[in-house]
Amino acid sequence: MNSKSAIKGRGAQLNVRNRFFELSHEMRDDFLEFCNKEGEQVEHNKTEYLNVFPKTIVNKINSPDVGMQYSMNVYQGCEHGCVYCYARNSHEFWGYSAGLDFERKILVKKDAPKLLENLLKKKSWKAQTIVMSGNTDCYQPAENQFEITRACLKVFLKYKHPVGIITKNALILKDLDLLKSLAKDNLIGVSISITSLSEETRRILEPRTASIKKRLETVKILSDNGIPVNVMIAPIIPSINSHEILPLAKAAANNGAISIGHTIVRLNGAIGALFTDWIEKKMPDRANKVLHQIESCHGGTLNESRYGTRMRGEGKIAEQINNLIKLAKRKYFKDKVVQKKLNTTLHESFKTGQLNLFQ
Template sequence: MPPKAGSSALLASRRLDDRGLLRQVSNVTDRPPSPRGRGAASNPANRFERISLERDADWDPEQDPAPRTQFLRDRSQSIITYNDSPDIPFRASLNPYRGCEHGCSYCYARTFHEFLGFSAGLDFETKIMVKEDAPRLLRQELASPKWKPQLLAMSGVTDCYQPVERRLQLTRQCLAVLAEFRNPVGIVTKNHLVTRDIDLLSELARHRAAEVSLSINSLDAELARKLEPRASSPTFRLAAVEALAQAGIPAGVLVAPVIPGLNDHEIAAVLKAAKEAGATWAGLQVLRLPLTVAPLFVDWLERNRPERKDKVLNRIRAMRGGRLNDSRFGERMRGEGIFAEQIHQMFHVARRKAGIPEDGPELSTAAFRRPAGAQLEFGLGTPEL
């Protein structure tokens, strides 16, 4: 059985010895090819570890085995996490998984994998922590008198509809609990699989307790495959918006992340397609590259869009005070300077032209209830990892 998340055994497996810090080698001209269907091509050093490794100069990268996805049990004793960030529109979130198979090259959540002793690179998309007790823990926490009914976001540091969800159905089981308690939920996803749960989402929507945002930042299928290799295609995400809207579930589109010099020219086209699909609101976020995500994204540009690399990075720096990231609240989500203002202006002009409001529905906790002694029957058994 794999060691527990955060356990000394797991962390020890990432350490070799205490003989010193090895230099991380970055050779632009001689790099291993990106593994098929992966956003990252390597495992850069964990910023919390004292040891990092470098590739032997004589090693042929084509001999590297294709990285296999592993699913590890996460034995967390709670499932709802809280934040007090002034630029995040929710205070409580629910993550049935940690790590994400979608493998988006730019994902800010990659840095959270380092707290588990893993790398923010391939580990993030191939070592997925599974919270198999998530439905039980959620029910326990919602039933507690300490729980104050409020919006629960799914999910802050993963995509709750990543491919493994089709088999494990932890997100569906959590939605069943939320429907029983009638607690409002807001979902952001890149996967058409969300339409599987239209029955539960419709039940919640009847009580103004559900909304879903599909994240779409490009209509270019080839670019999307490179940026977000295991997410649904833009066409299927728009189809999900349409299916949700037709079922009476509030559905919107999050144009995120907008990457200056790469996909910012598509903002108007994405919003037009979103309106045609039935989206009733739209939001926007510009790219942010915290900590170890920055070198991973630079590496992605060098592999996939080398001709755009300098333009993209120069514009990001122009929006981030000369750096690739700005962690200040407020600025981290929108950027500053002329390019940031142009992006937001393009968005607002295109949004108004398409006839899409910027704000989503106001969800309600009025219907929240704590069923007395209710026992939810999932009928799905324990997930097999």
């Protein structure tokens, strides 16, 4: 990709049209050329933090193949910039593009801890694991400034309520004290996403995430402190990281992970166009091969939405990937102790914020 046209530190290289808007705008080549000759900046590349005030913070998940019942997202949009991210489409509901807007306009929910506490105190609420980052990463760079995730973890601990976390950022270690306290009562499970062992791949695929070394160190530190860690090898992208399944699984096991999970990439909604543009610029030598192999995993399309097959794919390439995952589990995790289901028995006694001694 031409370094002059590349948007550094971002995954997506353009804003795609919002499907909910009748009108759209585009950057014409002649305008871009004029700006380049005049030395003018077309648009700034800084991240904006925008406060939003939702009425609720916990969402019920109705998709049968997601693996969680409830999720909460304290930030919308994600500065990590993973070009393949399925969550990009959700930014359109807020009036933005799934492309660069998703990475540069981060919506911040400062009331999240209060909204969470209000829910957990309800008499009608029955404890079930709530997963932070079901959509966007709760430990993206914004957390350094706002510490909303930390405040929410304090609420979960106060009410002895189970919580799951999915992240690809070593920033989670800032909350090690709270995670250790939650782990004492089996109230926490953590999934660390590690997509590649190659820093070169990581930098262009997930530009603002923690390094691979940092992520493996995070798995080890969490594990050494009694916090159960699952490593998500996700998504697996044919001819980009599909050859790394076994070494990734081995590295995860060696650093204390008790299990691995995976998905095969699916480029639903606006992400197909974003990914196609990205790979044609970043990996032009293999763009057609990768795109055709992804299509072969999803019935000839990049946009996969069928429950039951969308996460695991179909066809020979998908079968090979899924078989490699099965082999990795047998080879590196057969002696691992499986994490027990998170504890839902304590919360009822702590709905007032303290143990009821008169029950």
